[in-house]
Amino acid sequence: MDICVYRPGELSAADRVAWTALQSKAHLNGAPGLANPFLSPEFTLAMGRCRRGVRIAVVREDGEPAAFFPFQRTATGVGRAVGLGLSDCQGLVHGPGFGWDAQELLRACGLAVWEFDHLVEGQPPFEAGASGTFPSPVMDVDQGYEAYLSGLRERSPKFTRTTLAKERKLARDSGEVRYVHDERDPAALRALMEWKSAQYRRTGRSDRFAHAWISRLIQQLFHTRSEPFAGILSVLYAGGRPVAAHFGLRSERVLACWFPAYDPDFSKYSPGLILHLRMAEAAAADGIAYLDLGRGQKEYKDSLKTRELAVSEGWVTRRHPIAVGHRARRAPVRALRNAVLSRPEFFDPADRVLKRMGKIRSRSQVTAKTTKT
Incomplete structure (x- = not known):
């Protein structure tokens, strides 16, 4: 070669x-x-x-x-x-x-x-x-959104009916529901990052946006435009107020879902699910073949998916001592992480501990801010 x-x-x-x-x-x-x-x-x-x-x-x-x-x-x-x-x-x-x-x-x-x-x-x-090897669920929309929605109704009739009903209730309670597939307002991106950071802290996870290079990367990709590629910020509004948003990347045929988040004040309406259905509709109209929801077991992914890829x-x-040492350090960490994620008897208690830690951390930050003011 x-x-x-x-x-x-x-x-x-x-x-x-x-x-x-x-x-x-x-x-x-x-x-x-x-x-x-x-x-x-x-x-x-x-x-x-x-x-x-x-x-x-x-x-x-x-x-x-x-x-x-x-x-x-x-x-x-x-x-x-x-x-x-x-x-x-x-x-x-x-x-x-x-x-x-x-x-x-x-x-x-x-x-x-x-x-x-x-x-x-x-x-x-x-x-x-x-x-x-792990599943990475996708939403196929190459046959059009109506075909996807019809299949969703067959696979998950209660989920589909409930989600669409929540969208109508959101409109009644908060005003007109409006979706922007490719929002160019930087303020909307900042709102998404703030929601996502708060979610990370609330659930005890590491805040990715606390790393300056990740925030800088997202900003760069938000402004990246070429014929087949773009950073896509999708926003769901209710009564003129953003209630859910997602930032991902698109190529000619694939929309890679990456950073979804929503305003917790609207959680009872499941705005993230509504947003994903609107994203599927817009992506289908834009010639996208499928939305890649990414590796990881989540209830909403199981509800929305049509099939799974494998990653x-x-x-x-x-044959090198550097390779031996690196693998020796990394293999136990990966094995432990995958064991916890794949087994409910391990994951559920660990998740509860992380959420408790997240609540404690959030309260401490609020107290610190109050003390400063």
Whole structure:
């Protein structure tokens, strides 16, 4: 393989066009998962502006780009998927019939190990290192929104009836319900981030937006526009007031759901569910094939999904002491996390503890603010 490794700013315009072309034809070549916006050049370039160590390996055949492998690496050769822990789709973007040797690729990239947690399906050289595979539910809208809604009524009649009734009640109680699929008001994005931060704290989770680089990344992607790619902020309004919002990424055929949140004052109306149905309707009208809800077991995902993709986590390693040490440190953490998430007898008590801690933390922050004022 002829492999060249570039910093994000060094990638030529021609290579970017070739990368996008591979994604646009992925569904025709039997690999629709490669069209995911997390695998786009725009996401990798945005990550490169926010994090160190982002690189892109371009594999050429007869002088022409045949595959693109975005990754992050440390000075010691520890590699990871771009946005590991944040991105919902990872892997090597390639054309039909392309094969590669994982060991040769890592060697050319200067990596002792490459870690992933959302590996897209259809990557055998990487899948050999997978330690687990997990469902990633999707909402298919390629046949139109009415077909999706009809299927939803058949699968979950009570859920569908209740959600639509709550939307009507929201309109009666709060005023006209209005949906904006691609909201460009930065104030709406700030509201979403504030709601999401409060949700993280309330449920005892780590606040992602407390990390300056993540907030900066979201801001950059919000302002990123190209023919196939965009950061999409969708907002549900009631009586002119935003009550739910979502920020995700879209490619030509996939809307990747990423950061949903809502105003807790309106929780009884399930505004997040209403928002997702409106998103599905708008995405179908926009030519999107499916909404990827992302890995993770959530009740609302089970209610909305039409099917599931599979994503994998694990490591591809070379025979190197750095690889052995990295895997030895990371494997127990991943195994414990997956055991807790997959077993209700572990997850439910852990979730209750986190929520109690979140309430205590929230009360402490309120008390601190009151004391200062």
